[in-house]
Amino acid sequence: METVSDVKTRVYRFGNKTADGNSKMKNLLGGKGANLAEMSAIGIPVPPGFTITTEVCTEYNELGKNKVIKYLKEDVKKAIKNIEEIMGTRFGDPENPLLISVRSGARVSMPGMMDTVLNLGLNDEVVSGLVKKTNNERFAWDSYRRFIQMYGGVVLGMKPVTKEDIDPFEEIMEHLKDKRNIELDTQFTVQDLQDLVYDFKDAVKKQTGHDFPLDPWDQLWGAIMAVFDSWNGDRAIYYRKMNGYPADWGTAVNVQAMVYGNMGNNSGTGVCFTRDAGTGENVFNGEYLINAQGEDVVAGVRTPQQITKLGSERWAKLAQVKEAIRAADYPSLEELMPSIYSELYGYQEKLEKHYKDMQDMEFTIQEGKLWILQTRNGKRTGAAMVKIAIDLLKEGQIDEKEALMRIEPIKLDELLHPVFDPKGLNKDDIIAQGLPASPGAATGQIVFFADEADKYKYTILTRIETSPEDLEGMNIARGILTARGGMTSHAAVVARGMGKCCVSGAGALKIDYKNRVLRVDGKEFHEGDWISLNGTTGNIIEGKVPTMEPELSGEFAEIMELSDKYRTMKVRTNADTPKDATAARNFGAEGIGLTRTEHMFFEVDRIRAMREMILADTIKGRKVALKELLPMQRSDFEGIFEAMQGFPVTIRLLDPPLHEFVPHQLATQKELAEDLHISLAAVKNKVSELHEFNPMLGHRGCRLGITYPEITEMQTRAIIEAALNLKEKGIAVIPEIMVPLVGTVKEFVAQEQVIRSTAQKVFKERKDTVEYLVGTMIEIPRAALMADRIAEHADFFSFGTNDLTQMTYGYSRDDAGSFLEIYLKEGILTSDPFEVLDQEGVGQLVRMGTERGRNVKSDLKVGICGEHGGEPSSVEFCNRIGLNYVSCSPFRVPIARVAAAQAAIS
Template structure:
């Protein structure tokens, strides 16, 4: 970390069409602060303020609260003076007080994950001054009660921590509503608001043992420290882990002059998007509330109105509201405040053109004046991400490389999930319709509490509205359903960021948390009942709905073409069946990097022959059983080779230990003994004989082929005969035979000799030949160390990163779950090495083995076929080390293709 003397500035000011920073400084100012500075320089009406940098957050975590306050006080006081001059009000004054907000701002958007406090500077004297200054007593006391509630929760720690905890402020509010027989906050009288202020202060004193702070500067420092602390709050940590953001980034703190959307007539607040965040359509859209503050829109406690007339009419159709009723009670901002709408539309166009991306903007209208509070690159679904990138390319705002870099590889996974079968939807029973907040298809069992999202395998989190505390449950659920909230509510925005199907604002839903009951038009649905969500239409459907596989077409197909243009490393697939091979080819795989032959032996008609081979006591007996397996294996390979149509196919010879194939249950052992006409004790003895203390390090891989060479002979024959049979049909096959688990050169030589000798025999029998390769899977650290020797004989290397990781760390994949989560939580490991390639350790073995091998054979073909082959950072590592290909599961192929193109563009 930089020393205190080395940091030139800890506070950066903005406002009045000028700023100290700009949008390139997101690492220092956070995304919010950098964009506020940029907008101010562009002449966008931004309330003035200042940003305390992310570096100060790091200092705070090291030095503590008192040291940080001492360090930044002079700069903060100077910045407050500047705000006072621009706004014509004074912070801490009782007659003309400047009120301010304190918000977090990480370098990437983390909606709702950290803390915000509004209306700082209010106390018993200032509230009277605000009332007199504005001539609006109701507004003043409404702002005061909001401030005390927010400050109490955020700074004084009075937020509920679980569903069993009661929010003391909400309890007071609900009690008053019942007493007054009202439903909405807007129905409170001025006296009600005053009573809430006194009741809130009283509950704070009783809960914390201290009075609510009335000194504005004490309020400010309390809020700043709370925002810094929220960087290490549970939900922020979980969000970072979910998105793989580093813990050491820290958050900036943005302090800004308050502008008010809750001052009465001519006031409002809203959120808008320059394009549709759900489907990517080039359509300005958003929501607003009259006489409200910004938190009211995202919290979902009131269903907001639409910004555009078209959007309002669409919403009315979904909500089944007549046009006359809509125009009177649900009027759009475009119709209600046409001049404000035109100004807002102008700014959204300026900002999208400037940032060359879809923007998510927050705004406030105070007494007829428009203020823009924030802009950021909007969260979007996978399909919207692809469409927006292609549209911006066609509009000339981006070039091909820029468009491709807008694609988050992992987010493409959303486009590869099954969608509802249109025929099944025709027969579906629609329970109700809500707002299509985030598209997709989700089927699951109802749960009502976020911390119970694991209760069933597939769940639909069903809430009145969601809050940031629900993040983990939202992530675990298949879909999210809320009774309140609009298209910009917390549920909608977070769901789109996750690529999670979400329906919000389904007002007809009656949710009873106490009895775990959902009621719609008198019909009851209990916890555990199945429902389905169509996030594209907003339909809530009874029961399960059948799905179909997605297609790679349209804008998705266009992105893949661009990826092909720039990627220099091929992407293959791991596929064991013709069906998987066809699916991968459809997604653009350039061959098969791993076909596991053992998976072919577990089918009912094959396992018997496999067990007969294992139980045989002689070579003759084993060969007899293998003769039964030969046509089955040959047929499998013919199907796979035909599916790949001339692309290379790497076939791994038998790898797992033999005990995996024999029966371990008494009933199955008896059945096998009868089929083979041998005694039950003979079967039991063989099973016991095959049992190993550590089978993953035992009699498996090439060790099997070298002790039972007839297995390697049969598999080689099956592979090459399949290729020759297809050649006779005019179909090209390119087999690559891979020897697994080699640790010495002699092990490989022994297997290669068997393969070559069998190949010569097959070619003589067919009076024909085909080209083939013999290579090895580098998955034992010793093989990596001996790679230069092995390369003298091997035609290719394929790194089996699953076992290589396991053997390098000494972690068992099957047992690591007992300690890996704790290691990740404590920071002993930064990432799960079985999910993300360990570039420091395992990666160095891969790099060394590749270099050693290519010193012997400069054109040695090298790839990886472990699970890491579809993980973007691992793909980048492989590209940077000049590998020929990565191989991954079929539905990860598009992700790896884009990651490979990103790596090529970055390296270029």
């Protein structure tokens, strides 16, 4: 009996202006396959092919290679036959060969998951047939050596022996170039290429122990299985983890008829963007190479040429990068092949209007005929993302809601980091010029290998060219610098996707991996030396360059205004100082959701008084010390209230255990004893007395306030007096006093009574009042369960999801690192629960606490103030369950504003 698994459609064909799929099927066909089908259906010249679905990848991981091939065999044969009929060629036929390409294609773009395999189907017999058919011996043998090189690396796993070595195939070619005294691949003779083919085969046999596969069908199945294997390769796993993509998505496989950019000087290949992926500027741009295949452009083996005349100011800068070689040596495609350029320009316009977004396209010119190999929504920097969304809105291509939905909130983080201060830039310190591949500013110490990117605190990964294996190091480094490659190289595309500063194609750099040295213009820079990169200009600068803070302006400000128009949930900030509060207000915060008062006690002029209070044996002694702290706390609160200008400010009473404030080093204990005129033994005894086996579950939070109510009295007085002082200045203040770590109703009531009685005393003394609220931080699971009882007394709830996550899971935030990595790798957890709110577990406590609290008090104000308050998926959850606000760090406020707007729209 046939199962569903036997009859499902696994292979979708496209080509000749027809297609089985469309662009809405990205989950099934992957982004690449869905777009190939869509382009074919709307009349774009796409080489015919077929897509094996992402579901087959899942089957492969569950059932293994043999069963998957059994399921696929007949469908793949039929799909290959369809390509043969359209192209008029036959797969594996020496007289009239069909050659194909094999590429991966997940539902989202994952640069470097698996490299492309081109020219699949070549062997010793077929290459001879290709020579006869094309009458181009050089092209045929060049294609063959490329195929062995790609297949050997991608499918057979050929790699450098050590990291100081280069790719084994590249090493063979470099040796031949030295022997022949040539520099470029295009200078190889036919005999050179034939020699390379045989040398490559020998290298494969030597490293793998097996002959290079010569049967085209064996080659095809090997490539298909390699794509599926790549889904669970280290690179893909790291990329998924970095972006939060689920492991069960799988990748599709795309098989296409080959078209050739390396058939002579009327052929070529390139990559182009409908808009500038770095800045968002509405200018068609890209790079191409004559007599080359697609991987040559992105791999950086040759310096590519620009597609367009260098018309705009930014693109004109690229002319300066060509090592002072005349621009005439680098003609644009627009100048060299005007009719092809015109056709390509028309397709880019058509595709951007069709998809209503900036497109990243790959193309090949085969003997004067243009083919479009791929289109996708282009990866872009945060700045470009914002500008493109606003520009498309103004052009009428999308509406306001769609413009907001186009924003990846987390990428806004790129716009919130410092940029180089022009005053600190010295032109004499510029050591070289590269391509401005990904904007931003980066200062760091040179490292030459990706696995050493964490060698120093701030690093600049400096490579001849990057490869997919460098992904983790690229993510760790502050900036990326390459000697080869253009604006569409691997380094450039991946860096833009990460929002990482990158300068590529700095041809003046000479990088010596073995000796770990960078040479440029007579100077040497060694590993560990400081350099700076300006990803906006392409400048490479010696030493450190000072930075300055960014501003919310231009299109960024417009996105923020749109966000505020559509969101319904407020966004507050976590801020402990007037400086942080002011920064958050500038980023649009509508109040403070968490001020941690304990941070104020650690300053040099305050820690002594705090320690005196802790060491006091009597209430009287503690009150003397607290009286010294009172004006300091009051002054802090005044500064924060003033910065917030009438927005609510939630102040958490003292939370951490007292042992955190006392000295633990003998020398510091001696100083304290002398300062307070007490014995060293008394200090040591107190420190020992405060020691707890599990302090995070010990004497802290409201337990401190109940044990030492005089602490709560002092802090309440400081808050209320500060509010009254500002009221006298005509500044509105809305204080919200928060009791931490409540687990029982009586704990809250006990602290509430101290707070309210103290406030009444101050009002009586000052003959004035202010409105204030008393609420609690829900961070213990029992508090969520008892929320209805607590709400009878509390004015507001604030969910402290950091501790709530810790206590719900039973994971220590400080110690979970020893196993969390394994849990994430093994799929036990899909994300770090301290970074992304666990909606199924912790989230249900938040939902339950909110519902129970509001059942008693319908107008109960509820928010969260844990780190999750600035994480987009967590913000969406908070909006969905009806919280009044989220609170996050100042620099995440814009992210939360957009995420809240998107949640409201969704």
